[in-house]
Amino acid sequence: SPGFGFNLPGRVRLGVGYRLTYMTLERFQGAEGSPGLDFELSGINVASFRAGVQWTAIEDEEGATGATRNNLELGAAYRHRTDVDVSNDTGIALAQEFSDITSSFTLPAKLNAGIRWDHQRLGLVADFEYTLQSQNDTSSLNGTAVASMADVSVDNVFKWSDSITLRSGLEYRLMEEGQLAIRAGYTYDGEVTNPRYPTAFGTPAAATHVITAGAGYDGGAWEINLAGAYRFGEATITDADVDPMDPNRDTCQFCSVAGEYSIGLMGLYLDFSYDLN
Numbered sequence: 001s002p003g004f005g006f007n008l009p010g011r012v013r014l015g016v017g018y019r020l021t022y023m024t025l026e027r028f029q030g031a032e033g034s035p036g037l038d039f040e041l042s043g044i045n046v047a048s049f050r051a052g053v054q055w056t057a058i059e060d061e062e063g064a065t066g067a068t069r070n071n072l073e074l075g076a077a078y079r080h081r082t083d084v085d086v087s088n089d090t091g092i093a094l095a096q097e098f099s100d101i102t103s104s105f106t107l108p109a110k111l112n113a114g115i116r117w118d119h120q121r122l123g124l125v126a127d128f129e130y131t132l133q134s135q136n137d138t139s140s141l142n143g144t145a146v147a148s149m150a151d152v153s154v155d156n157v158f159k160w161s162d163s164i165t166l167r168s169g170l171e172y173r174l175m176e177e178g179q180l181a182i183r184a185g186y187t188y189d190g191e192v193t194n195p196r197y198p199t200a201f202g203t204p205a206a207a208t209h210v211i212t213a214g215a216g217y218d219g220g221a222w223e224i225n226l227a228g229a230y231r232f233g234e235a236t237i238t239d240a241d242v243d244p245m246d247p248n249r250d251t252c253q254f255c256s257v258a259g260e261y262s263i264g265l266m267g268l269y270l271d272f273s274y275d276l277n
Helices: none
Strands: 002-008 012-031 032-060 067-079 082-093 096-107 108-118 122-131 138-145 151-157 162-176 182-187 207-217 222-237 259-274
Touching: 012 096, 032 096, 082 151, 122 151, 182 222
Parallel strands: none
Antiparallel strands: 002 012, 012 032, 032 067, 032 082, 067 108, 082 096, 096 138, 108 122, 122 162, 138 151, 162 182, 182 207, 207 222, 222 259
């Protein structure tokens, strides 16, 4: 996503980014040698964008970073919806061999609004995000059965709900000039997945939580940051949730069954930047 930034009057900054999206999807289900699902699809979208604006409402930074500092920044951002068509020449679905397999997936639009307040050595941040996950409703997996040469289309049902994500964090700067920063954060990610259409390939039908910790060092012309994150959540899917006789539930051959679903993800992040000015 190459981006461009513009400094406008009144301590306002505008950013825009062209988005190039490449996606791969690999699914396997069943026993080795006789899978019910075994395919890998890929595709690209070259027509999407992101945009954001930031305003420094209060700017008071004199002398050392650890001495006088009282800054307030507000920001908002928008990510446009991205639809990616994916395909492959061959694959297996419904325990049959298919050719010319195609499908499509949606990266939904989302809106962000955030605030950061710095007072002397302490920094506090908060972010609100609204994602139009309801744009992930249903997509079809299409292909031609090799044995019968019949065209087959099977719905992959999502019927997700729009979601709210709340993020918070704090930073404290150490050393005489505040070069060393230690950070901690927490994220609440609201429920998105529909319990009527569970899957072991995604997030459980429940809210998830993320805790983060990290540190950074500002060397003047260069800066380095390190962070770790852990995301977790769990849900119980009952027989009533996936009852095939429920008139309000669409047929979903790719969905999973009743049971316990959980997620536990750990990430480690490192970035380095150098200012050429």
